[in-house]
Amino acid sequence: MANALAKAPSIKNVKEFIEVDGIKVIEGSTEHSYLIQEYDPKKRYVFELAAKNLDLGLPVINMRTNRAEPHKEYKPFQNLVFTSQIVWNNGRVGIRYYDGCESIFISQQPKEKDVIDQLIKQTRRRNFIDGKLVVDGYERMLLMYLNLCSWNADSPFRTQTANEIFIPKNADKIATEETKRMDTIEEALQLAKDATDTKMYIHADYLGIPLKDYDSQNDLSTKEVRALYRKRALQDADNFIESYGNKSLEIKYYINKALMEKVISNRLNPNKAIWDKSGNEICDISGLKSNEAISERLFEYSQVEEGEEFLVQLKAIYNK
Amino acid sequence: MPSSIVRGASGQPGPIAYPTGIDTGIFNELNFVIPDYIPGIIAKYGNSSYMLAMEILGRTTVETVNTTTNTFSHFEKGRPFGSGLVAADVTSSVAGAAINITLKSPQSYNNGATGTQSPFLLKQIVKIRSNGRKFRVTAITRTAGAFVIEATPLGAYTLITGTTGTTLKAGDGLETYGNQLAGEASDTNGTMQQHMYRYDNTATVIRADTKSSDLAGMNKTQIDFGGGQFYEPTLAIQTMNLNMMMDIEDAVMEGVPSSNTTDTGTTGVIPVIEARGSEVDYIQYSFAIGDFQNLTNVIDSNGGPREYHFLQDLYQRQDINNLLFGIYKNGAISYASVGMSQEAAVSYGFQGFSTDAYDFHFHRYKGFGAQASFGYTPTQGDYRQFFGLAVPQGMVADAKDNTSRPMMQWVYQQNPDIPQGQRIYSWSLGYTQPTKTTKAENQYSQIAYVGSRVLAAEQFAILRGISS
Numbered sequence: 001m002a003n004a005l006a007k008a009p010s011i012k013n014v015k016e017f018i019e020v021d022g023i024k025v026i027e028g029s030t031e032h033s034y035l036i037q038e039y040d041p042k043k044r045y046v047f048e049l050a051a052k053n054l055d056l057g058l059p060v061i062n063m064r065t066n067r068a069e070p071h072k073e074y075k076p077f078q079n080l081v082f083t084s085q086i087v088w089n090n091g092r093v094g095i096r097y098y099d100g101c102e103s104i105f106i107s108q109q110p111k112e113k114d115v116i117d118q119l120i121k122q123t124r125r126r127n128f129i130d131g132k133l134v135v136d137g138y139e140r141m142l143l144m145y146l147n148l149c150s151w152n153a154d155s156p157f158r159t160q161t162a163n164e165i166f167i168p169k170n171a172d173k174i175a176t177e178e179t180k181r182m183d184t185i186e187e188a189l190q191l192a193k194d195a196t197d198t199k200m201y202i203h204a205d206y207l208g209i210p211l212k213d214y215d216s217q218n219d220l221s222t223k224e225v226r227a228l229y230r231k232r233a234l235q236d237a238d239n240f241i242e243s244y245g246n247k248s249l250e251i252k253y254y255i256n257k258a259l260m261e262k263v264i265s266n267r268l269n270p271n272k273a274i275w276d277k278s279g280n281e282i283c284d285i286s287g288l289k290s291n292e293a294i295s296e297r298l299f300e301y302s303q304v305e306e307g308e309e310f311l312v313q314l315k316a317i318y319n320k
Numbered sequence: 321m322p323s324s325i326v327r328g329a330s331g332q333p334g335p336i337a338y339p340t341g342i343d344t345g346i347f348n349e350l351n352f353v354i355p356d357y358i359p360g361i362i363a364k365y366g367n368s369s370y371m372l373a374m375e376i377l378g379r380t381t382v383e384t385v386n387t388t389t390n391t392f393s394h395f396e397k398g399r400p401f402g403s404g405l406v407a408a409d410v411t412s413s414v415a416g417a418a419i420n421i422t423l424k425s426p427q428s429y430n431n432g433a434t435g436t437q438s439p440f441l442l443k444q445i446v447k448i449r450s451n452g453r454k455f456r457v458t459a460i461t462r463t464a465g466a467f468v469i470e471a472t473p474l475g476a477y478t479l480i481t482g483t484t485g486t487t488l489k490a491g492d493g494l495e496t497y498g499n500q501l502a503g504e505a506s507d508t509n510g511t512m513q514q515h516m517y518r519y520d521n522t523a524t525v526i527r528a529d530t531k532s533s534d535l536a537g538m539n540k541t542q543i544d545f546g547g548g549q550f551y552e553p554t555l556a557i558q559t560m561n562l563n564m565m566m567d568i569e570d571a572v573m574e575g576v577p578s579s580n581t582t583d584t585g586t587t588g589v590i591p592v593i594e595a596r597g598s599e600v601d602y603i604q605y606s607f608a609i610g611d612f613q614n615l616t617n618v619i620d621s622n623g624g625p626r627e628y629h630f631l632q633d634l635y636q637r638q639d640i641n642n643l644l645f646g647i648y649k650n651g652a653i654s655y656a657s658v659g660m661s662q663e664a665a666v667s668y669g670f671q672g673f674s675t676d677a678y679d680f681h682f683h684r685y686k687g688f689g690a691q692a693s694f695g696y697t698p699t700q701g702d703y704r705q706f707f708g709l710a711v712p713q714g715m716v717a718d719a720k721d722n723t724s725r726p727m728m729q730w731v732y733q734q735n736p737d738i739p740q741g742q743r744i745y746s747w748s749l750g751y752t753q754p755t756k757t758t759k760a761e762n763q764y765s766q767i768a769y770v771g772s773r774v775l776a777a778e779q780f781a782i783l784r785g786i787s788s
Contacts, residue, residue, distance in 0.1 A: 053595040056587050057579055063395070063516040064437070070426065076778065077598035079614050083606075085788040125614065150788055163786040165601070 022108045024089070030156050031088060034148060041138035046169040047146055049074050049131040050153045074131020078165075082123065084149035086157040097145040099123040104145045128166065185233075188240040192233035195244075197222055198318075202253040204229050206243055207236075248299070251311065254318045255298045259291055263317065264298070273298060275313075282310050370631060370685055371569040371730070390522040390584045392731055394773055395720035398515030402439020402496040404428030406488055412479045413486040418458060418472040419479055421488065428494075429467040438462075440469050441510035445500040449493030450481045456501065474501065516719055523733040523771040524576045524586040526567050528560055534751065534760040564744060564766060569687055572730050572772040586771035589728055590709065596777035598622065604706050604785035607639035615710065615783055616676035624779040625727075627679045627713040633688035635706045636785055640673075640682065680710070706785025716775045727776055733769035744768045 017024040018032070025031040039045065052073050059068035083096040094106040098119035103109055110116060126133060126142075135142055148155055150162030158164075195203065200222075204211065209228045211220055220228075233240045243249060258264040265276040271286040273294065283301040288294050301307040302314070407424035423429055423438070430437030440446070444457045446469075459470035471479055481489040499509045536552050543555075575588025598618045602611035619628070632640065673680045686692040688704040698705075715724040732743040739745075749755040750762030757763075774780070 054591060056591060056595060057577075058391075058520045058522070058587060061518040061520070063518055064513075065430070069517070072595065075594060075599055076596065077618055079600050079618075081601050081603060081786060083603055083788070120610065125617075151786070159788065161787050165786065 021103060023103075023105055026089075034144070034157075037144070037147070039137040039140055039143050041136070043137040045135045045137060045143055045146075047128075047133045047135070047152075047166045048169050049078060049128050050164045050167050052131075072130070074128070076130055078128045078131075080126040080128065080133060080146075081151060081165075082145070084145075084151055084162070085159055086148055086150055086155070087159055088157055092159065095145060095148060097123070097142055099142075101141065104141055104148070132169075133166065181237075184241065185237045188233035188237035188244075189230060191241065191244050192226075192230040195229070200226060200229050202250050203244060204232075205253050205256075206246075206249045207232050207240070248303075251302055251314070252295065252299055254314050255295050255302070256291075257318065258314065259295060259298075266294075283307070370683065370687065371565050371572070390524075390733060390769070390771075391520050392523065392733070392771065392773070393518050393520045394718050394723075394725065394775060396517050396519065396716075396775065397719040398517065400512075400514050402512065404438070404440060404494045404496075406490050406492045406494065408490050410479075410488045411486055412488055415476045415478050416473050417478075418470050419488065420461075420468050421471050421479075421494070423467045423469065423494075424490075425465070425467070438467055439496050439512065440467070441496075441512065443499045443502075443509050445474070445497045446471065447495045447497065448479065448481070448488070449495060450489075451483055453477055453479060454500075455479055519774075521587050521731070521771045521773060522584045523731065523769045524571055524578070524584065525767065525769055526564070526571060527765065527767045528564050528567070529763065529765045530556055530560055532556070532750075532762045532764070537762070560764075560766070564768070566687070566693070568730075568744075568768055568770055572770060573687060575772075589772045589774055590782075592772075592774045592777050593709065593780045593782055596774075597780040597782065598778070599782045599784060601784050601786050602639075604635070604787050605639060607636075607643050607785070609643070611783075612675060615781055616678055618781055619678060619710065619712075619779065620676070622778045623776075624678070624781075625712050625714040626677065628681065629711040629713060630680045630682045630708055630783075631685035631688070631711065632682060632708040632783075633704055633706065634684055634692065635689075636708045636783065637682065637684050639706070639785060685709075706787075708783035710781040710783065712776070712779045725773065725775060727774070727779065729773040729775070731771050731773050733771070735769065743770070 016027065018027045019025075020032065020035045023035060025035060053071070053075060055071055059071070061067070062069050082098070083094070085092055085094050087093075095104045096106055096109065097104050098109070099122055101109055101119055110119070126135075133146075135146065137143070146152060146166075147168065148157050150158035151165035152158065153164035153167045192200075201211070204225055207229075209225065209232055211225060212218065213220060255264070262276050264273055264282065266273055266285060267276065268274055268279060271284060273282040273285045274280060275282065283298065283306075285294050285297050288297055298310075302311040405424040405427045407422045407428075410419050410421055412419045423440070428438060429440075440457055440460060442457055442460060445454055446457060447454050454474045455471040456474060457469050458472045461468040461470075473479055478486065479488050480486060481492045498512075499506070502509075539552075541552060571586060571588070573589050575591050576585035578585030600611065600615045600618060602608070602614075673682065688707050690696060690698045690702060712727045714727065716727055717724050734740070735745070744766050745768070746764065746766040748762060748764045750757050751760045753762055
């Protein structure tokens with residue numbers, strides 16, 4: 001064998017394993033942390049189906065009220081499968097839950113057929129009723145199975161091929177996300193409150209907040225625009241914060257304003273944008289017909305070295 | 321599973337589409353599912369089409385739709401026995417003393433402005449599920465968001481969950497009975513009435529067309545397309561009919577969403593079952609008796625009828641075969657739902673199995689498998705692999721007008737201009753057709769207005785093999 005290795009491949013990274021309940025794991029690894037995880041025996045833990053019902057479009061009508069019944073988020077019934085395979089210590093391992101068995105790892109469970117048959121018989125079936133499975137905290141092995149198995153979409157040990165059946169309803173995680181969302185709203189509201197009038201008008205223009213009353217076509221007062229601006233911060237906080245500090249919005253706003261007010265025009269030559277008052281050329285706009293395209297071209301010009309002076313002049317006009 | 325293309329004449333890509341038309345004449349046989357002709361149809365199209373099975377078993381209907389939105393409806397009654405759930409823990413430490421129980425919405429009452437829709441009435445006797453203790457409803461407070469009943473024990477006991485402690489726990493079940501303790505010179509009680517629900521669906525429009533040029537219809541081929549027919553239009557007739565069958569079957573089973581269009585589609589049987597029916601999972605390739613018992617338990621809990629059709633993809637069918645037919649012999653099985661006799665059932669593609677008081681008639685359903693229908697093996701996921709649908713058999717009376725209907729029905733909408741009873745309407749025009757055209761070709765079209773109706777969706781079940 002000409003291509004045979006001259007020597008056996010060396011064994012890399014020999015790691016120290018420790019044993020927890022008969023299972024070998026690397027100390028401090030994810031596997032280790034899941035094995036030693038403790039549950040509050042007085043609490044109940046909730047798992048919910050990963051797949052929610054699609055809206056079927058046509059609601060069910062309650063004929064007594066003549067109103068649509070509320071859309072049910074989850075299917076009424078789905079059972080929990082007690083066997084799964086997981087990726088454990090980089091290899092595929094089988095786990096199975098039986099009521100009263102002291103391990104979920106098949107390698108650690110009884111091998112005698114009679115005992116297994118008995119365990120199967122004594123294991124109570126668990127089901128997701130209306131999408132929810134509630135497990136008491138003292139069911140440590142069941143909770144460990146639910147957290148490890150591949151059916152759990154959040155399990156770090158799931159195989160790539162497994163179906164995603166459920167997710168743990170983590171109250172802390174939900175609370176953290178909720179808190180983060182509230183923080184974002186508060187931040188957006190604060191920005192909306194503190195923004196200067198100029199800044200507000202520029203940002204409001206980007207956000208599509210109307211500056212005129214639709215019915216009367218009167219310009220809205222600054223106070224009215226501010227109210228709408230703050231309302232938008234409440235409704236769409238993420239987008240509000242993300243776009244708030246965007247400098248290019250400001251420049252685009254000024255360019256559009258200059259075009260609308262004819263501060264910039266192409267009246268001398270359709271192919272050249274000029275300062276209308278002085279007639280000085282700004283840049284070439286050959287072939288561009290629409291206001292949008294011209295505005296975009298002017299913005300691009302403002303971002304390059306030759307356009308620096310244009311930008312300074314533009315800001316000098318509007319950014320007072 | 322290795323990625324592979326099924327080779328040979330039956331592999332991908334399947335039929336060839338001719339946008340400008342080639343070569344067929346058409347005679348739609350699908351409207352002629354009459355007893356004398358059934359063996360011929362089965363011989364011609366095989367027994368894998370559930371649409372044909374439904375047609376043969378009379379599980380389809382042609383209805384006149386009275387709305388302008390293609391909508392057809394049916395009505396179902398709700399459960400006649402009322403119950404509720406305890407919303408929050410209540411302390412009950414004095415035997416015989418009344419307690420106030422707040423009920424959980426929406427399981428116990430309709431959380432509307434007044435919360436008036438509830439199965440709880442004054443004087444009613446209510447049983448606690450966890451221990452069977454009974455109490456009488458002595459007062460009711462209906463406020464928005466909080467329906468409260470005053471519960472007075474019938475005996476010298478506390479109203480708690482289980483048998484020890486002093487708490488009636490959130491989630492305990494409260495089951496209502498009538499006035500079981502009316503006493504002497506009793507007066508009237510309140511009235512109970514079942515809910516009545518209306519379920520709507522719409523019919524989608526399925527259409528197929530084909531053209532046949534004069535020469536294509538004249539040139540004899542070397543192939544006998546059946547019945548001594550050597551002309552290409554014969555093959556096209558069969559292709560078109562098979563495609564129409566499959567189009568209708570897929571539309572009814574899987575649905576045709578239309579919310580992103582200006583057209584009207586239909587909600588399929590399986591999406592309805594996924595939302596309102598039950599699902600029993602098992603591990604692929606290791607179907608066990610316990611899995612089947614899970615299924616029969618669910619069916620039993622939902623009051624399912626004795627007979628079920630079980631539509632399965634081949635993988636699940638093999639899982640079932642490996643286990644059940646190796647262990648159980650076919651017992652006394654009623655073939656009422658598949659043609660009265662075992663011979664007929666087998667010829668329509670059903671195999672029977674009876675357990676836990678239920679008869680299952682398995683039908684290998686080609687529509688679930690990409691290999692069987694389209695001639696290739698999926699490599700990026702397959703949503704209907706190891707999939708089975710248990711369809712209850714029997715008739716259910718409509719809650720509104722007592723019309724008796726099968727629990728899964730294929731509803732064809734009646735166009736008043738089309739002859740009565742036609743499910744698929746065919747017409748033609750061309751140089752040899754009654755309506756002449758100048759061009760030397762014939763054009764054939766067929767159209768169907770079809771949707772599904774699912775009655776008592778909770779009695780259907782999905783059996784799904786999941787991958788580990």
